[in-house]
Amino acid sequence: MAARGGVAVEERVGQVVLPGDVLVVPAHPDEDGERLRLGAPPAPHTRLLCGPGLRRCDAGLLVTKCGLLRHRQAAGGAYWVDSQQKRYVPIKGDHAIGIVTAKAGDVFKLDVGGSEQASLSYLAFEGATKRNRPNVQVGDLIYGQFVVANKDMEPEMVCVDSSGRSSGMGIIGQDGFLFKVSLGLIRKLLAPKSEIIQELSQLYPFEMVLGMNGRIWVKARTVQQTLIIVNILEACEYMTAEQRKQAFAKLSGN
Amino acid sequence: VAMELWGYRAMGGSCLRPFSCELGPLSRPDGSAAFLQGDTSVLAALYGPAEAKGNRELPERAALEVLLRPKTGLPGVGERSREQLLRRTCEAVVLGRLHPRCAVSVVLQVVADGGSLLSCCLNAACMGLLDAGLPLASLFCGVTCALHPDGSLILDPTTRQEQEARAVLTFAIDSAEKKVLMASTKGACSMEEMQQCIAAAQSAADTIFQFYRDSIRRRYSKS
Numbered sequence: 361m362a363a364r365g366g367v368a369v370e371e372r373v374g375q376v377v378l379p380g381d382v383l384v385v386p387a388h389p390d391e392d393g394e395r396l397r398l399g400a401p402p403a404p405h406t407r408l409l410c411g412p413g414l415r416r417c418d419a420g421l422l423v424t425k426c427g428l429l430r431h432r433q434a435a436g437g438a439y440w441v442d443s444q445q446k447r448y449v450p451i452k453g454d455h456a457i458g459i460v461t462a463k464a465g466d467v468f469k470l471d472v473g474g475s476e477q478a479s480l481s482y483l484a485f486e487g488a489t490k491r492n493r494p495n496v497q498v499g500d501l502i503y504g505q506f507v508v509a510n511k512d513m514e515p516e517m518v519c520v521d522s523s524g525r526s527s528g529m530g531i532i533g534q535d536g537f538l539f540k541v542s543l544g545l546i547r548k549l550l551a552p553k554s555e556i557i558q559e560l561s562q563l564y565p566f567e568m569v570l571g572m573n574g575r576i577w578v579k580a581r582t583v584q585q586t587l588i589i590v591n592i593l594e595a596c597e598y599m600t601a602e603q604r605k606q607a608f609a610k611l612s613g614n
Numbered sequence: 615v616a617m618e619l620w621g622y623r624a625m626g627g628s629c630l631r632p633f634s635c636e637l638g639p640l641s642r643p644d645g646s647a648a649f650l651q652g653d654t655s656v657l658a659a660l661y662g663p664a665e666a667k668g669n670r671e672l673p674e675r676a677a678l679e680v681l682l683r684p685k686t687g688l689p690g691v692g693e694r695s696r697e698q699l700l701r702r703t704c705e706a707v708v709l710g711r712l713h714p715r716c717a718v719s720v721v722l723q724v725v726a727d728g729g730s731l732l733s734c735c736l737n738a739a740c741m742g743l744l745d746a747g748l749p750l751a752s753l754f755c756g757v758t759c760a761l762h763p764d765g766s767l768i769l770d771p772t773t774r775q776e777q778e779a780r781a782v783l784t785f786a787i788d789s790a791e792k793k794v795l796m797a798s799t800k801g802a803c804s805m806e807e808m809q810q811c812i813a814a815a816q817s818a819a820d821t822i823f824q825f826y827r828d829s830i831r832r833r834y835s836k837s
Contacts, residue, residue, distance in 0.1 A: 376831045379707075379744070380752030380789045413749075415709075424709060424749040426830050444834070445747035447644040447663065449713075475663045475716045511714055600836055 366419050369439060373431045377441060381423040383414075411440025444544035448473040448573035450509035455529070457538070457571030458517060460500045468496055470504075473540075473573040476514055480504060484518035486526035494531070501532040501577060503569050532569060536579035537586050543574050545597050556596055559608050560589060630770045630818055631730075633737075635829045637745045643721075645746025649738035651770060653728025656735050658742035662718030675710035676718050682735065683723045696732060700739055703786045703796045707740075709749040718748065729772040730758035732784045732798060737822065744830065752790035755822040757815035759783045761803050767810060769818050783811045787819040 369383040377383070385408060410416060413425035423429075427443030450456070450472060458470030458478055467479045480502065485494040496502070508516035519529040549556055550570055560566075566580035566589055576593060580586040588611070596604060631652030640646035645660035663676055670677045680701040682693045689697075704720060720742060722735050736756025743750060760771035760779035768775050776782050781801030788795050794812060803811070 376827070376834050378753060378789075378827055378830060379750035422751070424751065425747050426744050427747075428834055443747045445644075447746065449663065475665050475713065511712060598836070 369421060369429075370431070372429045373439075375429060376426065377413075377423045377429045378426045379424050382417065382419045382421070383423065383429075383439075384420040409438035411438055413441025413443060414439055442544065442547070444542050446540075446542055446574065448543060450474045450478065450506050450515040451572070452506050452509040454506050454509070454572040455503065455570075456506065456517070456573040457532070457569060457575040457577060458502045458504065458573075460496055460498050460502060463496070463498060468502075470502060470517060472515070472517070472571075473575065474515065478506070478515040478517045480517045480519070484520055485530060486520050486524065496531060501538060503529050503532055503571065503577075505529060532577055533579070536567070536577050537590055538575060538577045539590055539594065540574050541576060541593060542597055543572070545593075546570055546572060546574055546576070548596075549576075549593075555601070556593075556604065559604070560592065563589070563608075563611060629768070630821060631772075633822075633825060635737075635741055635825070637741060637829060637833050643746075645742050645744075645748075647738055647741035647745050648725075649734055649741055651728075651730055651734045651737070652772060653726055654730055654734045655725035656731070656738040657723045657725055658735075658738035659721045659723070660718070660742040660746040660748075661721075662746065662748065663713040663716035664718070666715055666717035670717055671715050672710075674714050676708070676713040676716040678705050678708060678710065678718045678720070680704065680720045680722065680739070683721065685724045685727060696735065699732070699796055699798055700735055703736060703754060704739060704743065706795045707750050707752055707754055707788060708743065709751055712749050727773065729774070729776050730756075730770050730784075732756060733758040733770070736784075736786050736796075741826070741829070744826070752788045753823060753826060754786050754788045754795055755819050755826070756784060756786050757818045757822070759785075759811040759814055761801070761807055761811070767807075767814055769814055781807070783808065783815075785812060785815040787816055789819070789823050792816045792819060 366382040366384040369385055372383060410421060413427060415422045415424055423441060425441045425443045427441040430440050430442050432438045456472050458472045460468050461471050461477060462469040467481050470478045470480050472478045482488060482493050488494050504517040504519045506515055507518050519526060521527045564580055564585050566578060569577040578586055578589050580589055633651045636648040638646055639648050640659055643659040643661055647658045649656050666677050678701055680697045682689060682697045684693055720739050722738060733756030740754050758770055760768040760775050761781040763780050781799060781803040784798045785794050786796035
């Protein structure tokens with residue numbers, strides 16, 4: 361099979377890769393394999409980043425997830441696999457929407473859709489002190505960021521950035537609508553200058569929170585407008601760009 | 615023997631029944647797949663990596679469980695034994711160490727049994743794992759071979775061909791090195807015949823893996 365022989369990684373960028381495929385990384389001209397194996401620290405500009413869905417193996421990179429191979433030319437280059445998944449696995453630095461499930465002493469437990477509930481300290485809010493506790497109830501929605509997320513530990517979230525500001529994070533208001541989409545769609549929506557978001561913003565004014573865990577919270581002026589946006593976003597999962605443009609044209613005509 | 619072997623290799627997929635697959639037919643599970651092989655149809659639903667319950671939790675890797683639901687009635691001893699075969703095969707390819715203390719459950723529902731059920735279950739499970747996006751070291755596929763009393767070899771037999779056969783062998787083949795991950799046999803066969811079946815299964819596996827690739831490609835063509 362061609363996969364076993366190993367295909368050069370650049371040839372596969374933008375194409376579908378399957379688990380078990382081996383991608384060969386081009387060797388840097390001034391570095392031979394011997395030096396790499398001896399653990400000589402490679403120069404920073406040649407460092408290759410191996411993103412989600414890829415692992416290092418003897419021959420190069422081993423694909424572990426199916427999806428489209430992506431590449432970014434920055435600091436030696438980064439490769440990752442863009443896959444359509446439904447189950448979220450917490451990653452450090454990700455912004456996610458959690459649902460408060462329990463208040464246990466100093467921490468809140470949040471359901472973020474991962475395998476384990478995330479913890480959130482009551483001090484991790486803007487302006488929170490031991491005296492001044494945030495008003496968080498079970499069932500509330502919280503938009504926060506992961507500061508601890510690895511396979512061996514309980515994930516931990518915060519609602520403040522490094523300078524102690526909330527920067528948009530915190531408790532999400534009472535009304536609005538929360539729904540789930542695939543993780544691939546969320547990434548598409550969060551991409552800079554996402555076409556879907558730009559087209560949507562031309563319809564009506566609305567508020568939206570996108571969590572990397574596949575949860576979207578939407579609030580528009582009326583319930584009807586909120587539901588229209590929800591339906592469009594849910595349908596975006598299965599529509600091509602062409603179909604989406606037609607659907608938007610129909611809506612803006614009304 | 616060599617001539618016959620070549621015959622099967624050259625024919626490739628032509629001796630397998632037509633197969634088709636639908637990815638993500640179910641909305642609730644994290645991954646799902648419906649796999650059809652001729653008249654045999656299996657629906658796979660995959661949940662995970664989720665929180666493991668109680669004693670199922672393993673400290674260093676994900677706990678995998680396979681549930682095989684028959685078309686009618688409750689699962690019996692036969693289903694339990696197949697569940698174990700399927701579980702071991704899945705464990706061989708799933709990189710469980712990346713999700714310690716988690717649980718992954720694969721639920722396989724038999725929709726129709728027209729022969730080669732175990733291989734169809736294997737294929738459905740693999741497509742389910744792919745759809746759920748679990749980290750895998752490689753793919754696997756299932757191929758069933760039936761040995762006729764007259765010595766001929768049938769790949770992907772129907773129920774009738776299975777009943778007439780002297781021996782029915784099912785193999786799980788991995789995509790990386792074409793190695794046999796699992797073998798299940800029913801009936802008696804000689805060593806040479808078994809080798810011949812493995813060779814035939816390995817060549818048929820190429821067709822199935824190509825089919826996997828095409829199915830996934832079709833799915834990602836929309837994004």
